[in-house]
Amino acid sequence: MQRTIPFRLNGKPVSIETDDQRSLLWVLRTDLALTGTKYGCGEGLCGACTVGVNGQAVRSCATSLADVRGKDVVTIEGLERNGQLHALQQAFVDHDALQCGYCTPGMIMNAWALLQRTPRPSRQQILEAMEGNLCRCGAHRRIVAAIETAAGQGGAA
Amino acid sequence: MTRLVEVEADAPSASEVDRRTFCKLLGGGIVVLVTGGSSELSAQQRGYPEDLNAYLRIAEDGRVTVFSGKIEMGQGVHTSLAQMAAEELGVELDAITMVMGDTDLCPWDAGTWGSLTTRMFGPALRAAAAEARAVLLNLAAERLGVAREHLVVSRGVVAVRDDAARKVSYGALARGQQIARLVDHKAVLKAVQDFEVMGRPTKRLDAGDKVTGKAQYAGDLHRPGLLHARLLRPPVHGATRTSLDLSRPKAMPGVVVVEDGDLVAVLHADPEQAEAALAAVDVRWSRPEPTFDTESVGDYFVKNSAPGEVRVEKGDVATVLAASRAAGVPVFASTFRTGYVAHVPIEPHTAMAEMLDGRVVVSAGTQTPFGAQARIAQALGIDEKSVRVLTPFVGGGFGGKSAVGQAIEAARLAKLTGRPVMVAWTRAEEFFFDAFDPAAVVKIASALDREGRISAWDYHVYAAGTRAAEVLYDPPAARVTSSPARGASSTLHPFAVGPWRAPGAGTNVFARESQVDIMAAAGKADPLAFRLRNTSDARAQRVLRTAAEAFGWKPGVGPTGRGQGLAVGIDSGTYCALAAEVVVDRATGAIRVVRVVAAQDMGLVVNPAGARLQIEGCITMGLGYVLSEELRFRGGEILDTSLATYTIPQFSWLPQIEAVLVKNDELSPQGGGEPAIVPMGAVIANAVFDATGARLFRLPLTPERVKAALGG
Ligand code: FES
Numbered sequence A: 001m002q003r004t005i006p007f008r009l010n011g012k013p014v015s016i017e018t019d020d021q022r023s024l025l026w027v028l029r030t031d032l033a034l035t036g037t038k039y040g041c042g043e044g045l046c047g048a049c050t051v052g053v054n055g056q057a058v059r060s061c062a063t064s065l066a067d068v069r070g071k072d073v074v075t076i077e078g079l080e081r082n083g084q085l086h087a088l089q090q091a092f093v094d095h096d097a098l099q100c101g102y103c104t105p106g107m108i109m110n111a112w113a114l115l116q117r118t119p120r121p122s123r124q125q126i127l128e129a130m131e132g133n134l135c136r137c138g139a140h141r142r143i144v145a146a147i148e149t150a151a152g153q154g155g156a157a
Numbered sequence B: 001m002t003r004l005v006e007v008e009a010d011a012p013s014a015s016e017v018d019r020r021t022f023c024k025l026l027g028g029g030i031v032v033l034v035t036g037g038s039s040e041l042s043a044q045q046r047g048y049p050e051d052l053n054a055y056l057r058i059a060e061d062g063r064v065t066v067f068s069g070k071i072e073m074g075q076g077v078h079t080s081l082a083q084m085a086a087e088e089l090g091v092e093l094d095a096i097t098m099v100m101g102d103t104d105l106c107p108w109d110a111g112t113w114g115s116l117t118t119r120m121f122g123p124a125l126r127a128a129a130a131e132a133r134a135v136l137l138n139l140a141a142e143r144l145g146v147a148r149e150h151l152v153v154s155r156g157v158v159a160v161r162d163d164a165a166r167k168v169s170y171g172a173l174a175r176g177q178q179i180a181r182l183v184d185h186k187a188v189l190k191a192v193q194d195f196e197v198m199g200r201p202t203k204r205l206d207a208g209d210k211v212t213g214k215a216q217y218a219g220d221l222h223r224p225g226l227l228h229a230r231l232l233r234p235p236v237h238g239a240t241r242t243s244l245d246l247s248r249p250k251a252m253p254g255v256v257v258v259e260d261g262d263l264v265a266v267l268h269a270d271p272e273q274a275e276a277a278l279a280a281v282d283v284r285w286s287r288p289e290p291t292f293d294t295e296s297v298g299d300y301f302v303k304n305s306a307p308g309e310v311r312v313e314k315g316d317v318a319t320v321l322a323a324s325r326a327a328g329v330p331v332f333a334s335t336f337r338t339g340y341v342a343h344v345p346i347e348p349h350t351a352m353a354e355m356l357d358g359r360v361v362v363s364a365g366t367q368t369p370f371g372a373q374a375r376i377a378q379a380l381g382i383d384e385k386s387v388r389v390l391t392p393f394v395g396g397g398f399g400g401k402s403a404v405g406q407a408i409e410a411a412r413l414a415k416l417t418g419r420p421v422m423v424a425w426t427r428a429e430e431f432f433f434d435a436f437d438p439a440a441v442v443k444i445a446s447a448l449d450r451e452g453r454i455s456a457w458d459y460h461v462y463a464a465g466t467r468a469a470e471v472l473y474d475p476p477a478a479r480v481t482s483s484p485a486r487g488a489s490s491t492l493h494p495f496a497v498g499p500w501r502a503p504g505a506g507t508n509v510f511a512r513e514s515q516v517d518i519m520a521a522a523g524k525a526d527p528l529a530f531r532l533r534n535t536s537d538a539r540a541q542r543v544l545r546t547a548a549e550a551f552g553w554k555p556g557v558g559p560t561g562r563g564q565g566l567a568v569g570i571d572s573g574t575y576c577a578l579a580a581e582v583v584v585d586r587a588t589g590a591i592r593v594v595r596v597v598a599a600q601d602m603g604l605v606v607n608p609a610g611a612r613l614q615i616e617g618c619i620t621m622g623l624g625y626v627l628s629e630e631l632r633f634r635g636g637e638i639l640d641t642s643l644a645t646y647t648i649p650q651f652s653w654l655p656q657i658e659a660v661l662v663k664n665d666e667l668s669p670q671g672g673g674e675p676a677i678v679p680m681g682a683v684i685a686n687a688v689f690d691a692t693g694a695r696l697f698r699l700p701l702t703p704e705r706v707k708a709a710l711g712g
């Protein structure tokens, strides 16, 4: 249904008037031109579209706009602060934790949410939290190492 | 000051005019073009200008731009090519800008695959950069009034050796110039010991953009008036449409409906509205009868294949095998099978097309921008010059993005609607239209002599081709037969097949290295000792020894119960040996791969960090086709169209991975993107045998198959 949906996006208030049953993924990618959030399957099975909603990792392809009304949405574009990479982003660069890079925004956002609730995750906790994010290039090991590094440097911030 | 200097290097004069025009188009500065030197490159040459396959330009502001028809899909060539240019030119890595996969600006290229980029394109690029450096040194000598021998280059600045204050930058030298040089391949290149940039671990140049979401893939492009298209697809391959009613989507607001022969599409500014419009199409299909399926494909191939082509023949295999049988020496006869495997890039095939000044311009996630250009021109019935293909970052290819269907669809729709059009395949379309790695069968009969040496090797591969099917060992009698030849086999398959990471090589090495292990166990020999005894190939021996040592290989006759396996393969000129350790859950049949050690000899290593990353990627990706990935189908019907049922490797599968690069600087750089995935099937199957005594002959090694092999 056509509605005005206010929410916070990367720290700033936004308000969109549109059909509130549209998916967050496509509203981000088309209306808001935030294309860092990727489509990989549209079924909640790959994690490429992961964003933070109130600090939780959420599959934006399986989230309607109505679901984020009044909430705090963070996308990959919202992690940098004053031109400085977030600790997780820096760690992904330093660990070569990507190849084609298509899964990377979803990986980072999923890890970001993990560090929000568990600032010092064990390796097992990392593996469990990341399990549903797919990477076809095989960057997994480096991704785990990057998350461990970022956690060690207060990556929850 | 403007001057034009042209230096000829046995160039055919026919292309002279082209080259002149071409250089003018590029504007000022210094441009170095390279003609092909190797036969493989020459074979790829075509188009405009005729005879060049690499070039770089130093603009009047000193920026260095490298133009390459190759594309970046995760393999890191964006960085390794920049490294090569920086090295030869004597500039910092970040002074280089890469322009890749743009059919207007880049020299023609056959496509990015087969780990060829570094190997084939690298020498040409290095030659171009070396020539540019020579040109700049000459200009500097003139400018500074000092002989060339007294000049040194560092970070894009030429200085007098003993008088560092007298210096001039590349930018200053290039200003006001319009110099075009043509070199052939054989320019004098820097020696390995002088390398400053190459051979050192380097972070990817594209990492910053990829971690911030700035890196653009085809689907991220936007244009005013852009329409997202959804296309009508058949339910099974080979289906024919019996009725079509488009009245409902036509009545939906904002929906554009296109019907042009086989192409039926609905388009909307919002992809989800386009999806809804597609669901409103009323269509009926008739389906063909399936001839074979996931289970019967192997037998079908063996029955329906041509007799095959003998690719290797040494001695008289049939006679040796018959003699062995007569003498009561065992002959080992095995049949190995693999299924269809999908590419599953996380970015599905995507392309955005628009009409600009009467040309169609397509940005596509593709491994073959020039191939796409040709196919689009053909499909639209227009001249190739009227088509430009650009390649943004590609979200994984693995061979699958050599197929360019989505680019053709986008181009057709842009032309028909006159609007910019995005065609982004859904995951289900990606599974349906993928060009799969074909199912295959390998039959081997082999024998051992009384000294434990392989005496005969009769190898017959169906449908996988002969990549990595070399005998490798030293039997006095050997024959390798292939039927049908890969590529010529398309009528055999109910849907498209095509190159997968190292096409067919994984199948061939799975078969060979499993068979070798079977013989080692039967001959009561340690698998490492058996291999070393049976091959005189020094590079194979070296990688095997290195892998075993790094792994901490404990000699023993399998099955030892330890769960250790070994395998070796050759691909793209690179040797890779893997050693692995597995744990098998006998109750469930599940295999856990604990550890994989790779030893790889890939000649001169340009970027060791990149090479390691590729090896790890191969091993991780390899776990998929070895443990779970097999496309289920019934005739032309694809039964796995979702990641819910087609499982690819996930975080919890991760083994410990170690990669050792075996130094071999005398050999030019060989392919690194694929070799390590090739021995994965064999190394895991061999480790499962060592753990349990059960031999598996069919990939993937699913829990059900493991249980069946264990007699459970
Ligand atoms: S696109 Fe949302 S989980 Fe795959």
Ligand code: FES
Pocket: A098, A099, A100, A101, A102, A103, A104, A134, A135, A136, A137, A138, A139, B074, B346, B395, B396
């Ligand atoms: S880096 Fe390519 S899918 Fe993860």
